Amino acid sequence: MTDHTTGGASSALLTDHYELTMLEGALRSGAAHRRTVFEMFARRLPEGRRYGVVAGTGRFLDALRDFRFGTEELDYLADARVVDEATLDWLADYRFTGDAWGYGEGECYFPGSPILVVEGSFAEAVVLETVALSIYNHDTAIASAASRMTTAAHGRPLIEMGSRRTHEEAAVASARAAYISGFATTSNLAAGHRYGVPTAGTSAHAFILVHDNERHAFRSQLEALGSGTTLLVDTFDVERAVQAAVELGGTGLGGVRIDSGDLAPTAARVREQLDRLGATGTRIVVTGDLDEYAIQALAIAPVDGYGVGTSLVTGSGAPTASLVYKLVARSHGADPAAPLEPVAKRSVGKPSKGGRKWAARAFDEAGTATAEVVFDHEPPQRPFTRPLLRRLVDGGEIVGTEPLAAARERHARSVAELPAAAQQMSRGEPALPTRFEQRVGV
Amino acid sequence: MTDHTTGGASSALLTDHYELTMLEGALRSGAAHRRTVFEMFARRLPEGRRYGVVAGTGRFLDALRDFRFGTEELDYLADARVVDEATLDWLADYRFTGDAWGYGEGECYFPGSPILVVEGSFAEAVVLETVALSIYNHDTAIASAASRMTTAAHGRPLIEMGSRRTHEEAAVASARAAYISGFATTSNLAAGHRYGVPTAGTSAHAFILVHDNERHAFRSQLEALGSGTTLLVDTFDVERAVQAAVELGGTGLGGVRIDSGDLAPTAARVREQLDRLGATGTRIVVTGDLDEYAIQALAIAPVDGYGVGTSLVTGSGAPTASLVYKLVARSHGADPAAPLEPVAKRSVGKPSKGGRKWAARAFDEAGTATAEVVFDHEPPQRPFTRPLLRRLVDGGEIVGTEPLAAARERHARSVAELPAAAQQMSRGEPALPTRFEQRVGV
Numbered sequence: 047m048t049d050h051t052t053g054g055a056s057s058a059l060l061t062d063h064y065e066l067t068m069l070e071g072a073l074r075s076g077a078a079h080r081r082t083v084f085e086m087f088a089r090r091l092p093e094g095r096r097y098g099v100v101a102g103t104g105r106f107l108d109a110l111r112d113f114r115f116g117t118e119e120l121d122y123l124a125d126a127r128v129v130d131e132a133t134l135d136w137l138a139d140y141r142f143t144g145d146a147w148g149y150g151e152g153e154c155y156f157p158g159s160p161i162l163v164v165e166g167s168f169a170e171a172v173v174l175e176t177v178a179l180s181i182y183n184h185d186t187a188i189a190s191a192a193s194r195m196t197t198a199a200h201g202r203p204l205i206e207m208g209s210r211r212t213h214e215e216a217a218v219a220s221a222r223a224a225y226i227s228g229f230a231t232t233s234n235l236a237a238g239h240r241y242g243v244p245t246a247g248t249s250a251h252a253f254i255l256v257h258d259n260e261r262h263a264f265r266s267q268l269e270a271l272g273s274g275t276t277l278l279v280d281t282f283d284v285e286r287a288v289q290a291a292v293e294l295g296g297t298g299l300g301g302v303r304i305d306s307g308d309l310a311p312t313a314a315r316v317r318e319q320l321d322r323l324g325a326t327g328t329r330i331v332v333t334g335d336l337d338e339y340a341i342q343a344l345a346i347a348p349v350d351g352y353g354v355g356t357s358l359v360t361g362s363g364a365p366t367a368s369l370v371y372k373l374v375a376r377s378h379g380a381d382p383a384a385p386l387e388p389v390a391k392r393s394v395g396k397p398s399k400g401g402r403k404w405a406a407r408a409f410d411e412a413g414t415a416t417a418e419v420v421f422d423h424e425p426p427q428r429p430f431t432r433p434l435l436r437r438l439v440d441g442g443e444i445v446g447t448e449p450l451a452a453a454r455e456r457h458a459r460s461v462a463e464l465p466a467a468a469q470q471m472s473r474g475e476p477a478l479p480t481r482f483e484q485r486v487g488v
Numbered sequence: 489m490t491d492h493t494t495g496g497a498s499s500a501l502l503t504d505h506y507e508l509t510m511l512e513g514a515l516r517s518g519a520a521h522r523r524t525v526f527e528m529f530a531r532r533l534p535e536g537r538r539y540g541v542v543a544g545t546g547r548f549l550d551a552l553r554d555f556r557f558g559t560e561e562l563d564y565l566a567d568a569r570v571v572d573e574a575t576l577d578w579l580a581d582y583r584f585t586g587d588a589w590g591y592g593e594g595e596c597y598f599p600g601s602p603i604l605v606v607e608g609s610f611a612e613a614v615v616l617e618t619v620a621l622s623i624y625n626h627d628t629a630i631a632s633a634a635s636r637m638t639t640a641a642h643g644r645p646l647i648e649m650g651s652r653r654t655h656e657e658a659a660v661a662s663a664r665a666a667y668i669s670g671f672a673t674t675s676n677l678a679a680g681h682r683y684g685v686p687t688a689g690t691s692a693h694a695f696i697l698v699h700d701n702e703r704h705a706f707r708s709q710l711e712a713l714g715s716g717t718t719l720l721v722d723t724f725d726v727e728r729a730v731q732a733a734v735e736l737g738g739t740g741l742g743g744v745r746i747d748s749g750d751l752a753p754t755a756a757r758v759r760e761q762l763d764r765l766g767a768t769g770t771r772i773v774v775t776g777d778l779d780e781y782a783i784q785a786l787a788i789a790p791v792d793g794y795g796v797g798t799s800l801v802t803g804s805g806a807p808t809a810s811l812v813y814k815l816v817a818r819s820h821g822a823d824p825a826a827p828l829e830p831v832a833k834r835s836v837g838k839p840s841k842g843g844r845k846w847a848a849r850a851f852d853e854a855g856t857a858t859a860e861v862v863f864d865h866e867p868p869q870r871p872f873t874r875p876l877l878r879r880l881v882d883g884g885e886i887v888g889t890e891p892l893a894a895a896r897e898r899h900a901r902s903v904a905e906l907p908a909a910a911q912q913m914s915r916g917e918p919a920l921p922t923r924f925e926q927r928v929g930v
Contacts, residue, residue, distance in 0.1 A: 063675050064675060067691060068694070074708055084694070122677075179653070180653075210618050234504065235570065258820070270509070281833045366802055
């Protein structure tokens, strides 16, 4: 979140220049103080996806807490002549005093789902656009990809190990998002430290190669980490390595890892060899350019766990969730009692639906979700529906923080409610239709 | 780089768990103290690309400086039982005391180019794998995509505005990488603050919509930012907006921005209208899902600048550079005079070339690059070649830091030297062949 070159803790400059020039213009015209509603949503899911997974909520609330313009930020903005003195004065006192509601982290979403609803003055709400979108777009893209991998793994544990293939801070957020979507562990130590995600890892080819030979390396690893460790067996010749692994580690050896080659037949041969050697409890972990399709293809292979890297941290073809943050309503004045009027641009090909939204998921009697219902009014409680907006910020106070485990549990429940089509890896339509309900008589 | 929840400044936990378990095993076996050479390279360019652009060097050197295990990091590792006491003690004193060489930041690279060469004890060098790869893989992917966009823009200025579509810290690094590859400005204020990248921005649709109407918004913006500003003209009806923009801003209006619709014909109509109204100097900036192909397609449209977002920060189809960091040589002992022996795994489909490498670019008499030459020995100075490795770290001292402008200039020179095929947007082979030269007699 912050800049290690300054050691600062502010998220306030994770902002686009134009938000501050808009602020300057709106302070000048007075529109800065109008009440507004901004909404975050996706016009569509990534191509062919059946559902998306909301993630980033907790990290956004942390960033909101730290969205303060201190001396360092203000000095930069002054020196770079980004905005005028009056605007700098306003920013010096910035605190978000409005309200926010959002989908619970880990919840599934669909086109048009109002994932985040921010209500406050234009000035307070407009400057949050970039930091909110950056966090949600990244984390949601990763969680959405991760959820499909969890489905494809059919209960076998998934290890997130993509840190090296993405920005070093995106790596930490990716590990967090993957955990929400059901991954068992991550390789990323910072994710363990910051978010309590369980970490895992044993050794790489470099460890084999720095020793005199493979047996030397295996002995070193077994001595240090015990026979429960996982030995990497594909540096030279898999069959000889497996032989040595069981010889040195015993039939109680924890696991072996295969990182190359044609994984399904290799895993089958290794399983057969391990069993023949008596190491019937030794697990086989496969890694190496796996995505949800490759995981699914390994469903009948004797594999006990998957390590997933590149495809996870790049969103498996959809590295951003394409969420947008749009002004959907505003008052003519700053008075909290002034009525909010829906607004929307009419740009070609990018239509928006004006007005504050609410949302609920509808279910059939068997408990299977049937629709995403988006309302232009606060809907009455109804049977067979579950409201989707949680209060995140109440008059500036952050009230939506929750343990990461809560998001992980919510995700598992939310996916389980979706119709069977949601579990398909093939490209297709969203698993639920999005239905807009207008207030009767409007 | 760091964690804003702790305010710490260490990069040491941006590390994969297995690096520390390898360290533990190697400390136990003694292999930790062997001299090693690790090399970062790409086995191939992203599919169809003609060249890649090295970026991240400066950020890696910053991370190396901050790679220290303090109390907070050590306490976490102890509590989470990642490694044993002896390993924690070793980490507490961690300082990289070895050497590193690398391609200059902004330099073009090809398959097999030794982008970064790290020489030090196994223990000191192996723990840098993840943080080095995270930084280089991200920044290189972005710089490589950005360079193609700069080529496609044929000198027209490019504005980087993708922050909202990527992780909030990846956004800052993306703005930096795009600037190296020739972008004129960024929307990202943190990139301005940290790296001195020029920032730009004016207003979004929300600014139009929060006002009573478009004219009200235009007046507010002109009052605050002056007539040199750029007005957004596609919220409702482009023709009426352009009419109003010139009426209110005068024929000296700085610019108009179009963010939707079919950009080429719209820009042509707007140019005609602006000229007719006398605003012949008013610039037209286009934004909205542009990539290098869309930019190239707009080459003959009357466009004065491009804003690029999503495709830039997602590497235009290649969000990671797929660089790897491999052990290529090691000694049998810790003695600095012990000979280094080449090592390489033989894993199926992922071959590595063992041994320390050097590299130079070869040119013809006209100064056009003809080959990327990778040596297994320090090559003699030759005419028509340019050595590619710069000293980055000398006995633990970081000596390779340079101003960002130097990387930007290096990039412009490096691209200009490549053969014409490098400028093609179409998919094809690398613009230069990579040639390995072995020491005569070996």
